[in-house]
Amino acid sequence: MSEQHYPLVPAQPSYPEVEERVLARWRKDGTFRRSVEARPEGPEEYVFYDGPPFANGMPHFGHLLTGYVKDIVPRYQTMRGHRVERRFGWDCHGLPAEMETEKELGVSGRAAIIEYGIDRFNDYCRKSVYNYTEQWQEIVHRSARWVDFKNDYKTMDLSYMESILWGFKTLHEKGLLYESFRVMPYSWAAQTPLSNFETRLDDSYRERTDPAITVRFELVPESGEPPTRVLAWTTTPWTLPSNLALAVGPEIDYAILEGNGERLILGAALVPKYESELEGYEPVGMRKGRDLVGRRYEPLFPYFSDVEKAFRIVGAEFVDVEEGTGVVHMAPGFGEDDMDVCRAEGIPEVVPVDDAGNFTAEVVDYAGQHVFDANKPIIQDLKARGAVLRHESYVHNYPHCWRTDEPLIYRAMNSWYVKVTDIRERMVELNQQINWIPGHVKDGIFGNWLAGARDWSISRNRFWGAPIPVWKSDDPKFPRMDVYGSLDELERDFGVRPDDLHRPAIDELVRPNPDDPSGKAMMRRIPDVLDCWFESGSMFYAQNHYPFEKREWFEEHFPADFIVEYVAQTRGWFYNMMVLSTALFDRPPFLNCICHGVAMAEDGKKLSKRLRNYPEPTEVFKTHGSDALRWYLVASPLLKGGDLKIEIDGKPIGDVVRNVLNPLWSAWYFFSLYANADGVVASETREASGVLDRYVLAKTRELVDRATEAMDAYDIAGACQAFLAFLDALNNWYIRRSRPRFWKSEQDADKQAAYDTLYTALTTACRVAAPLLPLTTDEIHQGLCGGESVHLRDWPDAEALPQDAELVADMDRVREICSAAFAMRRGEKVRVRQPLASLTIAGAEMNRLVPYVDLIEDEVNVKEVRLSPEITDFADFRLQVNARALGPRLGKDTKEVIAASKQGQWKRDGDGVEVAGHRLEEGEYELKLVPKGDLACHALPSGDTVLVLDFELTEKLVREGLARDVIRAVQQCRRDAELNVSDPIVLSLKLPDELRAAVSDFRESVAEATLAERIDLDEGLLGEDVFRQTTRVGSHDVEVALQKAKAA
RNA sequence: AGGCGGAUGGCUCAGGAGCAGAGCGCCGGUCUGAUAUGCCGGAGGUCGGGGGUGCAAUUCCCUCUCCGCCCA
Known part of the structure; x- marks a missing residue:
């Protein structure tokens, strides 16, 4: 046995085992750190920002997908020579943590938390952040994602939070913050306002049945007028006690009806909808809305009857006659439009609802009742007073809180806002500098969202978050507001340097108001904390404690070269970073951004832990491995922004093993099997002489070119596609056709060339696929290159490989010819083992096929290949018009030309052809060959x-065909006997006469093909170590006996 | 409600104004001294409904219906 220079590998490995092995090696060798540190710091660095996930559960396929992309691009850029630091980030603050904590501690609501103690509450939140970090690290590690956990950032770190203070103060100084009392979506269950985009992030709109009532409002009578009532319609009866006005559309026609001793006024177009209620009423007039404006009416409830300027009919453009009565009841404390209209009319708002959604004492009759519970008694009261014309149920989509699932209300609140509308135009401009993948996101989903951006409410009336660094005087006689942007500033004014910026410690910083000479007024922090989105949107500067540390580092690492998250983050993280980056630095926060689609469960629904509608990622790791999952996800439509249904049994992931991993491994197995058998050491080569070698090197070059182009365009699926095409050429053509060169016993230059070429193709392919299959390729690469990790290598240099488009085109034509020949054999039901006399190939440029004649003869199993330029002997031309080229020129006649060409009604006309009275020039048509009917032609x-x-x-x-059948039977027998591929044998065959004659005729080739030193056709083989087998060849039974030949 | 995406073979999805594509599944065949988890071939689709623009629409426009997604 020759010396072995490569590991002996199994034909089919367990990929999960391979992966565990590689992971262990990475850990032992510190491969990740080494790969980063091997590249220089400085301007050549490739900057990646990791979006912080909120880890309140185990990662699912969606997280993994993002993680894979977060791994692939940095690995690629690293191989291209760039240093790519990868810090993991954790999103720690905000409602998700608070809600979880409320549930686990059994305290619910602001009051309960304050009673429980903000310090204890926040301590629990702080701990809960760590609940899943370990499992996350484990899964991220197992998925072969390289990311730095040790040096991670957390949004709750003191340094991170100090940067947040800086960001807030800087916005304030730029005049981009304001405080305002406005109507906002409010979650009474979470006891916090939500920003307008939070109400759109989750699928928060869902069906809800509410009461809808049509209410009579009694007008203050004008002289001689019978009792007159205006009808208004609402689905929120609980806002009626806060009613302060009625709105009509100035241009809308309102009908006046009379009956039952009263007059009713409603939109004329809506009268038919109230047919049954209005029976007995007769129309007595018609008024435009503007003629109703200014009329006074009686308050429906007494609670706010003294509000100035209230209880009038006002005009509002937004009123329509789509629904209701064409008259809109206005409660300016509970509706955005209502507030706008009423403020314009000088009507103040009233908000008699507390943080928990209960009526306050102002509304005496319902005080303490939750507004939704109060709907019923309010309707009953109104009915008792005869104020209700109709009471119905109304099913509509209604917004719900994304954390608590409870319905939101709209409520006027005090909140801090970022003046996004001031920088909106600039964001739209800066967005043009960003390369979005897929491209339509730029001016589609993201661009549109930016263009319609609204001011961002960033204060939360909660506990676990970065504090709003605003201190106000508690005595309105000495108004003063201080905004702090650093620990230094806090220390300067309060005399202590906080080591924790969380509540309640931060609230304890109090000092006398310097503007109050008596020293009694105190400066106190406003109790709100920041929206956690403000914090994650700040990561690009806060993760490195900007501007307090590493300022230069920041300058060099901003904006990011690359980020990736799923497409909905166009409303979330992408957007918030854009706002803050534009506001603070007037630059885009990132330059390339992949938005991937949504991984869904097999049932087409979103992945749901509760429904268990998807397999555990860890199970997939155990069965198919991480590389297969990685490939499955990133080669899918997900990266083009599409959605993907993940099959629960993971079958398509198994297909990846079969279609991607196995072919790659098979090539590696083939190499190691024969290289070890021959004791060969292969090395990389840049040139070759044989057509097959030159072909596969050119294919390798093509792979590098295509993959580079795809990866540079962030088209990961495209890189996968290129790799698959290469594997096919390598396995099913190069290796298949080159096998005899590896078998032959001479250790000549041709054999070495074959090894070197295969070695070059394999090592190059591993490097190209390293980002896509980091574990499997590393195992193979280490085997090929003496233990060297593929991830420490550079991306292959395409220029080092020969480019030969002509050769590739010719060889691909040859492959097509062979494929077609097999199809013809199948048509005639003639097996490939049966040699045929000849194959005639007719067509253009036959001379280019000359170098491939032997190869075709061998592959197709024919004795002779004839090349013929006489095409018309075998086939006719069919005219195929190029409608795309012709259409613009011929217009209406195009159809006729197409029809005529299909019927063969055309003739040659010099350089062109003539069809249906038109002359077609070159480029406007193609001539395709169609075999003549009576020939075995293809x-x-x-x-x-x-x-x-x-x-x-x-x-x-x-006879030759039969001999090959026998060879085949013997080869099967060799394999069943578990002989080594190069073992010589002694062979004995017991054959029927027909086969015996065939083997006699072709004794030499049988012996050569089966490595038989001796073939016995008469006496049979006797002895201990004889392997015997009876197989069928055609319709005959054949007895094969063989024995490993004794070494000479 | 809104924003966005989607509807193409049994399934998962590409494509894109000019003879409808892939993978899987199915059916049939078959090479093999690396790989039958391979290779070759085949069947299978009036490209969701309706309207419009065009010489030509599955593709562009309008509309309807249905589905999906919305802190990865």
Whole structure:
């Protein structure tokens, strides 16, 4: 046995085992750190920002997908020579943590938390952040994602939070913050306002049945007028006690109806909808809305009857007659439009609802009742007073809180806002500097969202978050507001340097108001904390404690070269970073951004832990491995922004093993098997002489070119596609056709060339696929290159490999010819082992096929390949018009030309052709070959080549075919006997006469093919170590006996 | 409600104004001294409904219906 220079590998490995092995090696060797540190710091660095996930559960396929992309691109850029630091980030603050803590501690609501103690509450939140970090690290590690956990950032770190203070103060100084009392979506269950985009992030709109009532409002009578009532419609009866006005559309027609001793006013277009209620009422007039404006009415409830300027009909453009009565009841404390209209009219708002959604004492009759519970008694009261014309149920989509699932209300609140509208235009401009993948996101989903951006509410009336660094005087006689942007500033004014910026410690910083000479007024922090989105959107500066540390580092690492998250983050993280980056630095926060689609469960629904509608990622790791999952996800439509249904049994992931991992491994197995058998050491080569070697090197070059182009365009699926095409050429053509060169016993230059070429193709392929299959390729690469990790290598240099487009085109044509020949054999039901006399190839440029004649003869198993330029002997031309080129020129006649060409009604006309009275020039048509009907003929799909296969069999050909059948039987026997591929044997065959004659005729080739030193056809093989087998060849039984030949 | 995406073979999805594609599944065949988890071939689709623009629409426009997603 020769010396072995490569590991012996199994034909089919357990990929999960391979992966565990590679992971252990990485850990032991510190491969990740080494790969980063091997690249220089400085301007050549490639900057990646990791979006912080909120880890309140185990990662699912969606997280993994993002993680894979977060790994692939940095690995690629690292191989391209760039240093890529990868810090993991954790999103720690905000409602998700608070809600979880409320549930686990059994305290619910602001009051309960304050009673429980903000310090204890926040301590629990702080701990809960760590609940899943370990499992996350484990899964991220197992998925072969390289990311730095040790040096991670957390949004709750003191340094991070100090940067947040800086960001807030800087916005304030730039005049981009304001405080305002406005109507906002409010979660009474979470006891916090939500920003407008939070109400759109989750699928928060969902069906809800509410009461809808049509209410009579009694007008203050004008002289001589019978009792007159205006009808208004609402689905929120609980806002009626806060009603302060009624709105009509100035241009809308309102009908006046009379009956039952009263007059009713409602939108004329809506009268038919109230047919049954209005029976007995007669129309007595019609008024435009503007003629109703200014009329006073009686308050429905007494609670706010003294509010100035209230209880009038006002005009509002937004009123329509789509629904209701064409008259809108206005409660300016609970509706955005209502507040706008009423403020314009000088009507103040009233908000008699507390933080928990209960009526306050102002509304005496319902005080303490939750607003939704109060709907019922309010309706009953109104009915008792005869104020309700109709009471119905109304099913509509209604916004719900994304954390608590409870319905939101709209409520006027005090909140801090970022003046996004001031920088909106600039964001739209800066967005043009960003390369979005897929491209339509830029001016589609993201661009549109930016263009319609609204001011961002960033204060939360909660506990676990970065504090709003605003201190106000507690005495309105000495108004003063201080905004702090650093620990230094806090220390300067309060005399202590906080080591924790969380509540309640931060609230304890109090000092006398310097503007109050008596010293009694105190400066106190406003109790709100920041929206946690403000914090994650600040990561690009806060993760490195900007501007307090590493300022230069920041300058060099901003904006990011690359980020990736799923597409909905166009409303979340992408957007918030854009706002803050534009506001603070007037630059885009990132330059390339992949938005991937949504991984869904097999049932087409979103992945749901509760429904368990998806397999555990860890199970997939155990069965198919991480590389297969990685490939499955990133080669899918997900990266083009599409959604993907993940099958629960993971079958498509198994397909990846079969279609990607196995072919790659098979090539590696083949190499190691024969290289070890021959004791060969292969090395990389840049040139070759044989057509097969030159072909596969050119294919390798093509792989590098295509993959580079794809990866540079962030088209990961495209890189996968290129790799698959290469694997096919390598396995099913190069290796398949080159096998005899590896088998032969001479250790000559041709054999070495074959090894070197295969070695080059394999090592290059591993490097190209390293980001896509980091574990499997590393195992193979280490085997090929003496233990060197593929991830420490550079991306292959395409220029080092020969480019030969002509050779590739010719060889691909040859492959097509062979494929077509096999199809013809199948048509005639003639097995490939049966040699045929000849294959005639007719078509253009036949001379280019000359170097491949032997190869075709061998592959197709024919004695002779004839190349013929006489195409018309075998085939006719069919005219195929190029409608795309012709259409613009011929217009209406195009159809006729197409029809005529299909019927063969055309003739050649010099350089062109004539069809239906038109002359077609070159480029406007193509001539395709169609075999003549009576020949065993086959045309290539390209239409430029036809094949004729001679199926006439001579006695000799038949015998040769039979001999090959016997060879096949012997080879099977060798394999069943578990012989080594290079073991010589002694062979004995017991054959029927026909086969015996065939083997006699072709004794030499049988012996050569089966490595038989001796073939015995008469006496049979006797002895201990004889392997015997009876198999069927055609319709005959054949007895094969063989024995490993004794070493000479 | 809104924003966005989607509807193409049994399934998962590409494509894109000019003879409808891939993978899987199915059916049939078959090479093999690396790989039958391979290779070759085949069947299978009036490209969701309706309207419009065009010489030409599955593709562009309008509309309807249905589905999906919305802190990865």
